[in-house]
Amino acid sequence: MSLSDQDIIELNELLDRLVENSITLEQKKRLELWLEKSDEARRFYVSYIDMSVSLGHYADETLGEIEKEENGGSLNNLFHFVQSWMPLAALLLFGLYLYYTLPTQVLDEGTEPEPLAQNSSSQTQLPLQAATTEHEIVAVLTKSIGLQWDDPSSRHPNAGSALNSGRFGFSKGMAQLEFMQGATAILEGPVKTTLVHDNAMELKLGKLRAHVPRVAVGFSVDLPMGKVIDLGTDFGIEVDDEGSAEVYVFRGKISYQGIDIEGNEVRAEVSGGEAIYLDSFGVLTPLDMPLGTFAGSADLASRSLENAQKRLSAWSVMSQELASDNKTLLYYNFDGHDSWSRVLKDETKRNKGSGDGAVIGCQWSEGRWPGKGALQFSKNNDRVCLNINESLQKATLVAWIKLDSLNREGAPIVFSKPHFNGAFGWSINSFGKLVLEVDSGNTVEKYESAVAFSPDRLGRWVHLATSFDGENKWISHFINGRAFSREKLSLAESISLKKGLIGHYQAFPNHNPNLSMKGSIDEFAIFDSVWDETDIRKLYEVGCPRDDFTSQDSILFP
Amino acid sequence: MTISQDDRSAELVQLMMKYQRKLFGYIITLVPSRADAEDILQETSLTICEKFTDYESGTNFYSWACQIAFWKVRAARKKFATSKVIFNEDVLEVISQTRVEMEEELDERHHALSHCLKKLNERDRRMVLVRYESGHNVKAAAQACGRTIQGAYKALNRIRKTLHDCVSLEVSMESP
Numbered sequence: 050m051s052l053s054d055q056d057i058i059e060l061n062e063l064l065d066r067l068v069e070n071s072i073t074l075e076q077k078k079r080l081e082l083w084l085e086k087s088d089e090a091r092r093f094y095v096s097y098i099d100m101s102v103s104l105g106h107y108a109d110e111t112l113g114e115i116e117k118e119e120n121g122g123s124l125n126n127l128f129h130f131v132q133s134w135m136p137l138a139a140l141l142l143f144g145l146y147l148y149y150t151l152p153t154q155v156l157d158e159g160t161e162p163e164p165l166a167q168n169s170s171s172q173t174q175l176p177l178q179a180a181t182t183e184h185e186i187v188a189v190l191t192k193s194i195g196l197q198w199d200d201p202s203s204r205h206p207n208a209g210s211a212l213n214s215g216r217f218g219f220s221k222g223m224a225q226l227e228f229m230q231g232a233t234a235i236l237e238g239p240v241k242t243t244l245v246h247d248n249a250m251e252l253k254l255g256k257l258r259a260h261v262p263r264v265a266v267g268f269s270v271d272l273p274m275g276k277v278i279d280l281g282t283d284f285g286i287e288v289d290d291e292g293s294a295e296v297y298v299f300r301g302k303i304s305y306q307g308i309d310i311e312g313n314e315v316r317a318e319v320s321g322g323e324a325i326y327l328d329s330f331g332v333l334t335p336l337d338m339p340l341g342t343f344a345g346s347a348d349l350a351s352r353s354l355e356n357a358q359k360r361l362s363a364w365s366v367m368s369q370e371l372a373s374d375n376k377t378l379l380y381y382n383f384d385g386h387d388s389w390s391r392v393l394k395d396e397t398k399r400n401k402g403s404g405d406g407a408v409i410g411c412q413w414s415e416g417r418w419p420g421k422g423a424l425q426f427s428k429n430n431d432r433v434c435l436n437i438n439e440s441l442q443k444a445t446l447v448a449w450i451k452l453d454s455l456n457r458e459g460a461p462i463v464f465s466k467p468h469f470n471g472a473f474g475w476s477i478n479s480f481g482k483l484v485l486e487v488d489s490g491n492t493v494e495k496y497e498s499a500v501a502f503s504p505d506r507l508g509r510w511v512h513l514a515t516s517f518d519g520e521n522k523w524i525s526h527f528i529n530g531r532a533f534s535r536e537k538l539s540l541a542e543s544i545s546l547k548k549g550l551i552g553h554y555q556a557f558p559n560h561n562p563n564l565s566m567k568g569s570i571d572e573f574a575i576f577d578s579v580w581d582e583t584d585i586r587k588l589y590e591v592g593c594p595r596d597d598f599t600s601q602d603s604i605l606f607p
Numbered sequence: 608m609t610i611s612q613d614d615r616s617a618e619l620v621q622l623m624m625k626y627q628r629k630l631f632g633y634i635i636t637l638v639p640s641r642a643d644a645e646d647i648l649q650e651t652s653l654t655i656c657e658k659f660t661d662y663e664s665g666t667n668f669y670s671w672a673c674q675i676a677f678w679k680v681r682a683a684r685k686k687f688a689t690s691k692v693i694f695n696e697d698v699l700e701v702i703s704q705t706r707v708e709m710e711e712e713l714d715e716r717h718h719a720l721s722h723c724l725k726k727l728n729e730r731d732r733r734m735v736l737v738r739y740e741s742g743h744n745v746k747a748a749a750q751a752c753g754r755t756i757q758g759a760y761k762a763l764n765r766i767r768k769t770l771h772d773c774v775s776l777e778v779s780m781e782s783p
Binding site: 061062065067068069070081084085088091092094095096097098099100101102103104105106107108109111387388389390391392405406407408409410412428430434436548 | 616617619620623624627628631632635636639640641644645648649652653656657694695697698701702705706709712713716717720721724735736737738739740741742743745760763764767768770771774775
């Protein structure tokens with residue numbers, strides 16, 4: 050039975066609804082009837098649905114090429130990218146923000162390799178550092194942009210760090226603090242403050258915008274000549290370097306209590322839409338309410354998104370450089386794959402596709418930035434099968450991974466085929482140590498770092514690298530761009546990638562060959578040379594999704 | 608024995624790479640919901656890996672893989688029983704048969720589509736490519752092309768029809 054024009058019109062309508070997921074049950078029954086009875090309708094249906102798959106294929110191919118061409122330095126492309134992804138990216142950013150911040154409120158940050166310094170309990174006047182115990186925590190640094198610290202020599206908290214009471218100041222940038230009782234404070238540098246307790250702070254210099262929910266009513270800010278006590282509000286305060294202050298109430302009400310230079314008590318209640326000026330002598334004068342003076346949470350989120358896009362853009366450039374570097378043996382950036390793709394593309398030019406991996410079981414997921422791909426390993430059989438047979442006397446292994454959990458089985462990153470000289474495995478063991486194990490013929494030698502993963506690192510992207518120098522007999526481990534351990538090799542002379550699996554164990558001693566990593570990988574590379582700390586630090590800094598390093602630490606962003 | 612196993616692993620990797628797009632096409636024809644089809648492709652890949660020792664080298668891998676995919680779709684029918692886009696078993700059977708019969712033609716149609724896309728005007732081409740880019744939907748296409756969502760739906764219906772007709776014509780002209 051051939052289809053009439055009217056039949057084709059009806060089928061077209063039904064199939065349009067089907068592919069756009071707007072088909073009703075009645076229409077679905079109608080379509081089913083067509084498909085059951087008419088061979089022509091079935092052929093029409095199959096060709097139509099298959100065209101959707103082909104369109105997806107050409108769309109990714111064509112738009113990917115357009116983006117690559119435009120990426121030749123054009124800011125328009127970045128703008129287009131940001132514009133088209135903005136709504137999704139904003140949501141993802143918010144999701145990431147919640148993901149990163151909520152579970153870590155009672156944990157210290159610890160993104161630097163060495164253990165955090167212990168604080169004493171009576172350290173109100175000591176420089177503020179990341180909190181070390183739950184008892185001392187007064188706030189969490191939930192977001193930061195471009196912070197430059199007053200004291201570059203000290204260790205400083207990162208986004209996600211829990212904070213003790215004490216001084217907190219920076220010369221440039223923005224920071225969002227969430228106090229444990231619920232108030233949120235956004236600070237714009239230069240700023241000098243002291244965190245007093247979980248619902249109070251002192252502002253000596255700089256700009257503060259506070260949002261105080263009902264549960265945190267009573268949040269107070271000490272000023273040079275008095276104190277602002279919140280009565281359930283959004284308000285902003287700016288203190289200049291001579292000690293005068295302006296207080297703006299955007300919503301709700303605050304109470305000001307202070308004394309002037311002659312010792313007279315100064316009190317005022319300021320409501321939404323009103324502002325006051327307090328000079329350096331403590332004298333109060335009403336002010337007109339300005340607009341747009343203080344950055345709010347939305348501004349900070351918007352700037353964070355811009356930063357994320359800039360970082361993604363910088364990483365893309367570096368990624369292309371790594372792909373074309375002739376020292377790169379294997380390089381997966383996990384980007385630009387279809388969500389159903391079962392091939393992990395090797396980006397290097399030298400392998401001409403022979404380095405592509407076969408994805409078994411894993412799901413494609415979100416990587417370090419909104420819009421970047423990653424592979425998630427969750428089921429025991431999840432893995433990527435490699436088809437590279439190189440044996441290397443010198444090598445550097447690099448990966449960005451995010452572990453969801455770390456149990457007694459540890460987490461495999463890459464394991465080659467076992468039971469021959471040069472077989473190797475790279476993993477995180479159950480103690481959180483980065484381990485390279487190499488079969489040197491008669492025995493499997495293990496080279497372990499110090500403990501790199503504590504619970505606070507779970508759920509966060511971490512950069513791992515290990516360099517292997519079989520000629521000079523050294524092995525070094527790096528975490529987040531910093532050398533973490535260095536050890537003399539014993540017998541191992543080379544490592545072989547033969548029949549490697551990413552994210553899954555093989556039958557090495559003390560490993561269950563039926564288990565996979567529980568987490569995600571969004572970049573993986575093997576270089577056939579030994580990279581030093583400076584090289585690896587660059588990979589980390591350009592690839593870092595967060596403002597984890599300050600300009601004082603950075604070798605790339607001074 | 609060891610060498611033979613290695614060769615089999617390499618063969619599996621190559622076959623999976625070669626046929627993954629077609630296999631996905633087969634699955635989505637039976638389960639025309641992209642998300643569900645992706646899930647079934649995952650499960651199918653895993654089973655192919657586990658049962659690869661049953662596969663005889665040199666025989667039709669795609670046909671063998673489609674059989675596994677078909678089992679997975681049938682099993683998933685129970686899971687998706689309430690879904691409005693899953694067909695009854697009789698219909699699944701006949702669609703699967705038709706799909707297998709059309710494989711050669713579908714390859715030709717896939718190539719012809721690239722020519723037909725070039726024949727579209729710039730605005731329509733952009734609209735349809737944005738719509739079908741991974742993770743995008745009609746709303747994204749509407750935004751990218753400055754149309755209302757309703758307008759984008761209508762435009763996409765028209766473009767798909769144009770492309771389908773164009774591909775059919777190209778394929779029929781190439782046929783002997």
